[in-house]
Amino acid sequence: MENKIIFHANIDDDPTDFTRLQDFAEASLDHVVLDGISDLTKYTGFGVTKSAVTQISVAPGRLYSAGKVYSSGSTAWSKDFITQLPVAGKKIACIVSWGSESDTDVRPRQFLINAETRQAEPQAVPLVHARVANLNVVIGNEAPDPVAPLVDVGYTVIAQVVLTPTGVDTIKMIEDNKLPSVQRHEERIIDLETFEETAGLQIKTLSTDIAALKQAANRGEVDQATMGRTLTRLAVLESKNGVLYTAIDSSANFFLDHSKSKLDDPLSHAKVEEGIRMPAAAEGVSALSIFNPLDPNATIKNGLMLPSYTREAWLQSGSISGEVQVAAYSVSSFDMVQKTIARQRIRYGNEFIVCTNSLWWQTGQFDGVSRFFRAGEIYEVLNPGEAWGHSWMRVRQIWIDTYDEAYWDKITTTTTVTGTQIAETWLQGQNMWLDAVGVCFTRLAASGSAHIAIVEVSDYGLPNLKQCIAQTTLLRENMKLNAETVVPLQPTYLSAGKRYALVITTAADHWVAVVPGQQFTQGTFFYVLDGAYAQGDAFKDLWMRLYRCKFNTARAVITLNPLQLPGGILAIDLIAGTIIPDGTSLTYEIQVGSQWFNLIDVDKYMLGQGGTIPPLLPLRAVYMGSVDCMPGLNLIDSSVHVSRPDVYAQHVTTTRTLPAPSTQIRVIERYEGFDPIYHTASCKLLTGAPGFGTQVSPSSVSTFIDPNDGAYERTYVFNLGAAVTQYRVLTRTDTSTNQRVFHVGWQKDYAL
Structure with missing residues (x-):
């Protein structure tokens, strides 16, 4: 109570004190209702029932309005519609309530009129001040399909009664105007918490998923298989372009791999990378690493760098109802083959001029997976028919190659575990990063660890141990009995x-x-019998809880250690294990002077601008996504190759063997990015097998300039004095400055 009356010993009685005592209690209760329950007009009770054919009965109830509580009394209120029934159609009658205050319970009481003689006289006075919840009916118009009558704002509709010519038809309580009880709120909260433990956590990420779906739909406008078949046919036509019908043999080289390049030849001094390009005059290799290990914007676990995040429950399989003994099933040895994060490659520099031959990656004649491996690394394509899982972008001064799958089997590790095995599958509804899993042990042995793994599921629904993407060992001392055991994962x-x-x-x-x-x-739920998964159990599932990474911000900038090369950097070649979910992006920025430039901003290329080649480049990674999903960067599986190109290149082809001797050889080469002010190019034949020590200059040279892109296509005519069956082609390119380079896009040769 906010206020109270203070009574003192031997004080005289004042009737107003007793009235104020009640007023204080009433005001305090009104404030509790107004502030803590509802400031709207609501009702409780007032259950409306059909008590006779034409009659209804309204149970006692209360009306809450502006903090005040009005009561209808302790007896039911009834209404007979016998005189108000419709003639042929229907009517809707609204049971309404409104509050009023009145003085009631009038009784005679003796009032003292003379204090000395104690004379008194009777007076009839009200003894109770009541807040009354009044009830009445508002009846609408008759119609075949009637509508509820309009009710003034001062009235609260409790129920709608449909009347027919025969009497009361149906009764509908207006639940929206009913004051919910605390118990009802508790029941709804329990339902919401149950929903939150299951589907509710997944719905939080819907905005990210919608953006990812939109991006995926945009990418799928062109079918790559169709494009590949089309380019295969174009490649055949292009390789025959300009070749006379009398030619005894012909060949085309698009320089997408080293299969037709003899890079170990003493004359060779070239880089074959979507064309013949200038090799590096100076170079350096280092791994990506964070500049500040305590950077609050980053979280690094086992080399995987993500923006900072907190752990949040995402999915729970249900409420615990029983237990299962893991040891009840067969003991076997299992080989867990763990895949690794697939790679992305970014090449940046003025030397990375877009070459027209890059389209031929799509033909399937060249191994595109090779682009993701460093020099000296060994890999094996186990399923060459399915080696299409990569995409690329070629724009001026930057090339980006991305392997589409998050995890690949090109680099794997195998772990053998022995014991009994159970598994629980689930359908992943949203892109997310899994940070931990929760399980509940109901009984524990005195000793013995458990191997926990996350694996992909095969096309026929079984856990695929050959496609493991995360695993860890849970020690016995870290297991909790009859409580959730949270198992952290990378x-x-x-x-x-x-x-x-x-x-x-x-x-x-x-x-x-x-x-x-x-x-x-x-x-x-699966278990293993006799070394293989038995058919799934439809009557139970493993209790588990999945925890996701909830990122702190939708954009994060993390500073990395700078790139360095004495003499200056003109090219950057970055390879790293990278996962970039749909709807997110991971880009890199370099600092030149005091300003940061994003590598994908081709309109602001800065390496070597103004004649200055920077020997040190500050570097940072820019993560874009949402709090639900972000890209990931594997620092352990990363390397950055920095270089600056030489001013010349020499390329020697592998030996060309003709089906018959020839004295007339034609070589056609395409020079892209060629500027005669800075550049020169030449071509010779190497003959004199087996050493090929004789260099033969062309008898004539003709040049055609492509009007579409300005590329130079030169035809070299070799008229030999003696017929040859074997030869090699030596190509030389020169530039007056390594800040202006060009490349050989393709080479064709044929013999007459």
Whole structure:
């Protein structure tokens, strides 16, 4: 109570004090209702029932309005519609309530009129001040399909009664005007919490998923398989372009790989990279690393660098209803083959002029996966028919090659674990980074660890141990009994639309909690019998909780250690394990002077501008996404090759063997980015097998300038004195400055 009356010993009685005592209590209660319950007009009780054919009964109730509580009393209120029934159609009658205050319970009481003689006389006075909830009916017009009558704003509609010519038809309570109780709120909160533990956590990321779907749809406008078949046919036509029908043999080289280049020849001094290009005059290699290990914008776990984040529960399989003994199933040895994060390659510099031959990656004649490996690395394409999982972008001064899958099997590690194994699958609804999993052990053996793994699910629904993407060992001392055990993982990217499985393998007698099968309909519980997964159990699922990375911001800038090369840097070649989900981006910026420039901003190319070649370049990574999903960068699997090109290149082809001797050889080469003010190019034949020590100059040279892009196409005519069956082609390119380079886009040769 906010105020109270103070009574003192031997004080005289004042009737107003007793009235004020009630007023204070009433005002305090009104404030509680107004501030803590509702300041709107609501009702409770007033249950309307049909008590006779034409009659209704309204139970006692209360009306809450502007903090005041009005009561209808302790007896039911009734209404007979016998005189108000419609003639042929229907009517809607609204039961309404409104509050009023009145003085009631009038009784005679003795009032003292003479204090000395104690004379009194009776007077009839009200003894109760009541707040009354009045009830009445507002009846609408008759119609075949009637509408509710208009009710003034001062009235609260409790129920609508539909009347027919025979009496009361239906009664509908107006729930929107009913004051919900605390118990009702509690029930709704429980329902919301249950929803939050399952689907609610996934709905939080819908905005990110919608953006990803839009981006994926835009990328899918052109079918790559169709484009590949088209370019294959064009490649055949192009390789025959200009070749006389009398030619005994012909060849075309697009310089997308080294298969037709003899790079170990003493005369060779070239880089074959989507064309013949100037090799490096100076170069250096280093790994990406963070400049400040305590950078608050970054989180690094086992070399994987993400923007800073917090751990948040994302998915729970249900409520615990039982347990299962892991050791009840067969003991086997399992080979877990862990895939690694796929790579992205970014090349930046003036030497990376877009070459027309890059389109021939799509033909399938060249191994595009080779672009993601460093010099000296060995890899094997196990499924060459499916080696299309990469995309590329070629714009002025920057090339970007991206492997489309988040994890690849080009570089793997194999771990063998022994014990009994269970697994639970689920359908991944959103792109996200998994940071931890939670399981519940209901019984624990005295000793024995557990192997926890996240694997992809095969096309036929079974956990695929050959496609493991995360694994760790859970020690016995870290297991909790009858409580959730949260198992931290290296952040692992999960793709929307794919199925994954949580796999638990242990040689100890541990028991885990399960949930009813009908609670978790998007997953299946598996166990191993006789070394293979048995058919899924439809009656139970493993209790598990998945935790995602919730990022602190939608954009993060993380400073990396600078790039260095004595004498200056004119080219950057960056390869790193990178995951860039749909709807996100990861770019790099370099600092020249006091200003930062993004590598993908081709209109602001800065290396070597003004004649100054920077020997040191500050570098930073720019992450863009949302709090739900961000790119990831694997610092351990990264390298940055910085260089500046030489001023000349020499390229020697592998030996060309003709089916018959010839004295007339024609070589056509395309020079892209060629400027005769700075550049020169020449071509010779190497003959005299097996050493090929004789250099033969062309008998004549003709040049055609492509009107579309200004490229120079030169035809070299070699009329030999003696017929040859074998030869090599020596190409030389020169530039007067390494800040202006060009390349050989393709080379064709044929013999007559």
